[in-house]
Amino acid sequence: NAGVTQTPKFQVLKTGQSMTLQCAQDMNHNSMYWYRQDPGMGLRLIYYSASEGTTDKGEVPNGYNVSRLNKREFSLRLESAAPSQTSVYFCASSESGGKPDTQYFGPGTRLTVL
């Protein structure tokens, strides 16, 4: 099992460009998440999907959109990138409802917006 995979691993964008970060999991998990991690700020939840067909905003959703394409895949889109979106982005998945509902993280995407 590959677990949670993310593409790309690295990306450099110019201000105003758009891009989509891809995430897939092969653990048959119901819930999927997108976090960003910045120095001194810890992990902050951007969006999550409790189950296929549903998405909800997290702590820092502005400037992002998501799509739960199917049970396996959850993508994050930046429509018009800004330097403030320079960060490391992690996708995670979990069974949901489990105890304690462990989240499994991908390796991350390092995004720089110039």
Added chain:
Amino acid sequence: QKEVEQDPGPLSVPEGAIVSLNCTYSNSAFQYFMWYRQYSRKGPELLMYTYSSGNKEDGRFTAQVDKSSKYISLFIRDSQPSDSATYLCAPRSGAGGSYIPTFGRGTSLIVHP
């Protein structure tokens, strides 16, 4: 005030030392208390968790929760250089509440030989 507070460190200790990592929280609804470990340039992974108050031991690691003071601890005995990582506490609510954990900022631990 953030819901979960954690000193970012870094905490530097010699090999073999006992390490104490701590968090405080403000949400009384938290019932599960998880610790994630994150190596440099990797995603976090669950290290261990406890339910409600008390201690839980797993090898060299002991997690401790004091709900009365809203204080979470992770102790590492006989620390090794391979324990060098960032440790994130992540409490979450119990049944009826949000199943999504609230992550602390993480404490960077450096164990030098």
